[in-house]
Amino acid sequence: MSSAALNQVQLKPKDYKSEVSVVWCPGCGHFGILNAIYRAFSELGVDPTKVMAISGIGCSSRTPYFIQSYKMHTLHGRAGAVGSGAQIARPDLAVVVTGGDGDGFSIGGGHMPHMARKNVDLTYILYDNGIYGLTKGQYSPTSRPELKAYTTPYGGPEEPMEPLLYMLTYGATYVGQAFAGKPKVCADLIKGALAHKGFSYVNIFSQCTSFNYLDTIEYYRDLMEDVPAEHDVTDLGAAMALARRPNGKAPMGLLYKVDKPTLTDRLADIRKRVGGTPDYDLKKIIDLSRP
Numbered sequence: 034m035s036s037a038a039l040n041q042v043q044l045k046p047k048d049y050k051s052e053v054s055v056v057w058c059p060g061c062g063h064f065g066i067l068n069a070i071y072r073a074f075s076e077l078g079v080d081p082t083k084v085m086a087i088s089g090i091g092c093s094s095r096t097p098y099f100i101q102s103y104k105m106h107t108l109h110g111r112a113g114a115v116g117s118g119a120q121i122a123r124p125d126l127a128v129v130v131t132g133g134d135g136d137g138f139s140i141g142g143g144h145m146p147h148m149a150r151k152n153v154d155l156t157y158i159l160y161d162n163g164i165y166g167l168t169k170g171q172y173s174p175t176s177r178p179e180l181k182a183y184t185t186p187y188g189g190p191e192e193p194m195e196p197l198l199y200m201l202t203y204g205a206t207y208v209g210q211a212f213a214g215k216p217k218v219c220a221d222l223i224k225g226a227l228a229h230k231g232f233s234y235v236n237i238f239s240q241c242t243s244f245n246y247l248d249t250i251e252y253y254r255d256l257m258e259d260v261p262a263e264h265d266v267t268d269l270g271a272a273m274a275l276a277r278r279p280n281g282k283a284p285m286g287l288l289y290k291v292d293k294p295t296l297t298d299r300l301a302d303i304r305k306r307v308g309g310t311p312d313y314d315l316k317k318i319i320d321l322s323r324p
């Protein structure tokens with residue numbers, strides 16, 4: 034994201050809390066992720082007046098309310114599209130999108146590949162609790178088939194998707210994963226994502242203590258294994274192999290990080306080529322399109 038927002042202030046994590054009280058259920062993993070965001074902001078000296086926090090709808094999508102920053106609580110599934118627009122219009126701002134597995138991969142699933150392939154310079158933090166929490170417990174694209182939810186009382190009829198494979202396939206330039214019970218790992222991954230220039234995706238498992246009785250904090254603790262120290266984060270094939278969960282273990286840590294031109298860089302190149310703001314004269318556009 035924009036480096037203009039970094040190393041600007043010296044604030045404590047609590048200084049990034051807004052005046053709005055947090056309304057999640059007791060024991061919800063989302064608290065851990067929010068605290069990791071505060072911590073990452075503090076450690077990077079992020080200027081709150083340079084942050085645009087954007088979300089869709091969901092328990093996780095309430096996050097911008099709790100952060101001292103500019104914010105937009107948008108439509109269900111559209112946070113990525115709004116975030117992309119905000120980033121293009123104001124490349125000097127640090128755009129941080131937060132949301133859930135339902136918001137990002139059900140209704141919002143059509144936006145995810147495009148943010149990734151365009152390398153939009155923003156940070157996307159996905160709170161993956163394998164359920165629709167806000168609407169009280171429906172099956173999501175990351176629910177395990179064994180989960181009996183209100184919409185799947187006999188268990189799920191489909192295989193869950195793998196968000197990491199999806200984002201790696203579509204060209205995200207920073208991909209990491211952790212779970213809410215590891216605050217330092219979460220904060221470090223978010224810090225790396227914020228400091229990265231390009232589309233950063235951080236998948237954080239989050240226990241839903243009200244509606245997902247399977248994916249508990251103990252389950253995530255057993256499920257996850259640190260990314261091996263020898264893993265090369267520039268090796269896409271190796272990152273994908275880890276995302277496919279060898280030995281059934283989900284990787285925790287940074288899987289992938291490469292530098293590539295961002296959408297903002299490419300738009301600036303076009304402006305340079307045409308010698309300023311592009312000319313929107315219709316006749317010229319038609320002539321240019323048919324050389």
Ligand SMILES: Cc1ncc(C[n+]2csc(CCOP(=O)(O)OP(=O)(O)O)c2C)c(N)n1
Pocket residue numbers: 090091092093094109132133134135136137140160162164165166167168173
């Ligand atoms: C267009 C539209 N469809 C459906 C809904 C209902 N709805 C609100 S939040 C949500 C899913 C939330 O799940 P997730 O994104 O995983 O967030 P969580 O609450 O689990 O953090 C749904 C289906 C809506 N608000 N708008």
Ligand SMILES: [Mg+2]
Pocket residue numbers: 133134135160161162163164165166173
């Ligand atoms: Mg969810």
